[in-house]
Amino acid sequence: MALRDSHRLFLQSFMSRGILPSKEVRQLYQQACERFGEASDLGRLAEFVNRINIKISPLHLQIKKGINEVTAAQYYGLVNTAESDITRLSSTYTVNELEFYKKIIESIVDSDDGVMSSTDALNLTSQLEKKMLKKDAEDLISKFERDNWLELNPKGEIALSTRAILELDQYIQNQYPNLAVKCNMCHRLCLQGETCSRCDVKLHFSCAERYFDKQEKHHCPSSACNAPWPQDSRRPCRPSDPSAASTASNSEENLTNHTTRSKSRR
Amino acid sequence: MPSTQTLTQAERYVASLPKEEGQPKVCDLVQYLLIMDQKKIPIKKLDINKYVLKEHSRAFNMFFRRAKTTLKEVFGINLIELDAKQKSYILVNILENDDDRAHLVWPPEDNAKMGLLMVILTTIFMKGNIMQDSLLYHMLKKLGIDTEQNHPVFGDLKRLITQEFVRMGYLEYVRDPKSDPPVYDFKWGPRAKLEISKRNALDFVCQIYEVDPEIWTSQWQDVKREEELTNGN
Numbered sequence: 001m002a003l004r005d006s007h008r009l010f011l012q013s014f015m016s017r018g019i020l021p022s023k024e025v026r027q028l029y030q031q032a033c034e035r036f037g038e039a040s041d042l043g044r045l046a047e048f049v050n051r052i053n054i055k056i057s058p059l060h061l062q063i064k065k066g067i068n069e070v071t072a073a074q075y076y077g078l079v080n081t082a083e084s085d086i087t088r089l090s091s092t093y094t095v096n097e098l099e100f101y102k103k104i105i106e107s108i109v110d111s112d113d114g115v116m117s118s119t120d121a122l123n124l125t126s127q128l129e130k131k132m133l134k135k136d137a138e139d140l141i142s143k144f145e146r147d148n149w150l151e152l153n154p155k156g157e158i159a160l161s162t163r164a165i166l167e168l169d170q171y172i173q174n175q176y177p178n179l180a181v182k183c184n185m186c187h188r189l190c191l192q193g194e195t196c197s198r199c200d201v202k203l204h205f206s207c208a209e210r211y212f213d214k215q216e217k218h219h220c221p222s223s224a225c226n227a228p229w230p231q232d233s234r235r236p237c238r239p240s241d242p243s244a245a246s247t248a249s250n251s252e253e254n255l256t257n258h259t260t261r262s263k264s265r266r
Numbered sequence: 267m268p269s270t271q272t273l274t275q276a277e278r279y280v281a282s283l284p285k286e287e288g289q290p291k292v293c294d295l296v297q298y299l300l301i302m303d304q305k306k307i308p309i310k311k312l313d314i315n316k317y318v319l320k321e322h323s324r325a326f327n328m329f330f331r332r333a334k335t336t337l338k339e340v341f342g343i344n345l346i347e348l349d350a351k352q353k354s355y356i357l358v359n360i361l362e363n364d365d366d367r368a369h370l371v372w373p374p375e376d377n378a379k380m381g382l383l384m385v386i387l388t389t390i391f392m393k394g395n396i397m398q399d400s401l402l403y404h405m406l407k408k409l410g411i412d413t414e415q416n417h418p419v420f421g422d423l424k425r426l427i428t429q430e431f432v433r434m435g436y437l438e439y440v441r442d443p444k445s446d447p448p449v450y451d452f453k454w455g456p457r458a459k460l461e462i463s464k465r466n467a468l469d470f471v472c473q474i475y476e477v478d479p480e481i482w483t484s485q486w487q488d489v490k491r492e493e494e495l496t497n498g499n
Contacts, residue, residue, distance in 0.1 A: 008342030009361050013369040015300075015341070031367055055340045059293045092304070146373065 006032040007052050011078075014063060018148055019077035019163040049076070057081070066166040069114070069192040070153070070234075072206035077166040092147065096130045097140055101149065103127055108160055109172055109179045114191030115157040160191055183207050184221050194235065196220045198227035205235045294318050295333040299345065303357040306434040308457075311353035348435055348456050356435060358460050378419050379426070383436055384462075384470060385409070386427065390452055391467040392485060399428075399439070399450045431455070464489045 003011075009032045014020070020028065026042055033040035049063050056062065060082035066075050093101070103124040107116050121141060125132045132140075141158065144150040151161040160168075169189040173180045181200065183190035185207035193204045201222045203211065208229075212218045218229040298318045302309045314330075315323040322329065334345040337357065344358045363370045372380070389405055390397045403413045406423075413423040420426050431437040435457030442449045468479045468489050480486050 003340060005342060005361060008340070009369050011340070012342060012359070012361060016370040016372070028369065031369070035364070035367075058289065059296055059336075059340075 001051060001054075003052065003055055004036065004038070006036045006038055007048065007055075009035065010048070011052050011056070011063075014076075014078040019066075019075050019161075019166065022074040022076065025076045064166055066162050067204070067206065068162045069159075069165070069190070069204055072204075072209075075162050075166070077163050079167045081170075096128060096132060099128055099130075100124065100132060100137065100140060101144060104144075104150070104158065105160065105164075105168070105172065106176070108158070108191060109176050112195060114193070115153060115159045117157055118152075121158050165189060165191065185211055194229075194232045196222070196225060196227060196229065199225040201225065205232065208232065209235050291319065291322055292329055292332045292336065295329055296336050299333060299337065299355075299357060300341075306457075308348045308352075308354040308356050308435055311355075346460060348460075356457055356460070358457075375419060382411070382420065382426075383431060384467075386431075386437070386452070387454060387458055387462060388467045388470050390454060391464060391488075392471060392482070394484070395453060395488075397452050398442075399452060402427075402452055427452075464492045 010028060013028055013032075026045065029042070029045050029048060030040045053062055060080055062079055062081050063076055064079050066077055067073070068075065104116070104121055107120065107124065108114055118138075118141065122134050122137050125134060125137045141150065145152060148161050148163045150164065151159045153159055165172075172189060173182075181190055181202045182188060183193060183204045184201045185203055188204075190202045190204055193202050194208050195202050199220060199222055201220050203221070211221060212229070218231070220227045220229055295314065295318050298314070299309060302313075311326065315326060319326060319329060330345075337343045337345050338360070342360045344360055346356055346358055348354045348356045359370075361369075386402065386406075389402065393401070406413055411417065411420075411423065413427070415423075417423050427437065428439045432439050432455065435455045437455045437458070438453040440451055440453065442451055464485075465479075468482065468485055471482070472479050479489070
């Protein structure tokens with residue numbers, strides 16, 4: 001079925017912004033319908049997106065739903081499904097800049113908690129074939145952050161953004177089959193989450209929350225392990241509406257939780 | 267009728283391709299055009315053949331037409347020839363970005379650059395569609411933009427105006443043929459003519475001065491002439 005101008009406007013917005021929180025996607029959908037005199041029905045948003053996806057799939061593009069690993073807020077992102085390489089970034093960054101980004105991905109995937117310090121990130125420049133000044137690397141990290149490819153948490157640590165995970169989870173799983181861990185519950189890539197104290201099982205904070213909610217005593221979901229699972233202070237309370245206003249208060253809560261956690265670790 | 271002949275030839279050629287080769291090439295071409303458009307640099311036929319079509323270059327017309335259709339039907343974007351001699355093309359959005367409820371966003375530097383460009387284009391239009399460079403620089407200086415100095419946001423302003431905006435097709439920077447010693451003038455580039463209407467430019471000025479467009483008699487007539495021309499087409 002052919003697309004209408006409302007679909008085209010919706011798609012253009014995704015091309016320009018890359019990723020949008022669910023709430024803004026709903027607004028965009030209503031705005032697109034309104035502008036071209038069509039009735040909007042939020043219950044048919046999925047159908048609306050799907051019609052676009054059918055048309056853009058031959059171009060290796062897809063509008064995909066994703067979840068922020070820390071806040072559990074929902075997002076929609078336009079991703080490139082060509083698995084070959086980091087194609088979509090290659091138009092905006094130089095080869096060396098991309099090389100630096102790949103090194104950051106590698107370190108984050110290799111880490112236990114899915115984050116790395118900015119000092120460690122800057123030190124990665126020494127591994128690049130072509131020289132990159134620390135100052136330039138610093139600017140570049142800000143640029144990655146601005147373009148939504150990296151996220152800084154309140155402690156100043158670098159994590160992969162929701163957009164990056166949405167776009168690159170296939171790439172990461174192909175590149176680092178032994179390092180990339182999937183969440184035991186949702187089976188998606190899991191970088192920032194809770195790890196079992198005994199085995200390798202990992203859970204997203206929000207998945208852990210949902211899973212342990214039904215249990216009185218918390219144990220590792222792997223039946224082979226079954227080790228006791230301590231309450232992780234980073235786990236967010238389940239938001240009543242995952243994408244709406246509660247997101248802000250959640251991230252604030254995380255901020256305080258992060259600090260207490262880092263103290264107790266020392 | 268050479269063009270019809272090449273077209274049928276091309277069509278026959280595409281039809282002779284294994285099925286899995288034709289469609290992906292169109293998709294590659296659409297993706298290439300979308301990526302190149304982000305930099306706002308006109309896309310040359312030569313580069314399309316070199317980087318995308320390669321051994322299928324002889325069917326350029328066919329692939330080009332199919333890519334044009336996809337861009338229009340899926341993305342709401344027109345693929346337009348910018349320069350017939352150079353064989354270069356640009357993408358022009360069919361859906362206008364609503365100022366109050368913008369569906370498109372740009373990084374702040376790009377936004378600032380486009381703001382400066384709009385001021386320059388409007389000034390050129392108000393000066394009768396052509397303006398000597400020193401005059402434009404003088405006008406910008408009065409607005410607090412000194413082209414002799416490095417600007418905190420725009421960097422090297424002369425490079426931005428005389429090279430970057432020219433390369434993007436927004437401005438033309440040409441020597442007045444009669445001048446000696448040489449004098450250079452600014453005019454609207456071909457992309458500006460496609461993306462921005464003269465009415466946009468005049469409305470912009472009217473907003474600043476809070477007046478009706480009709481008071482600028484010659485510009486108003488220019489707007490009318492342009493609109494008659496587009497409506498006539």
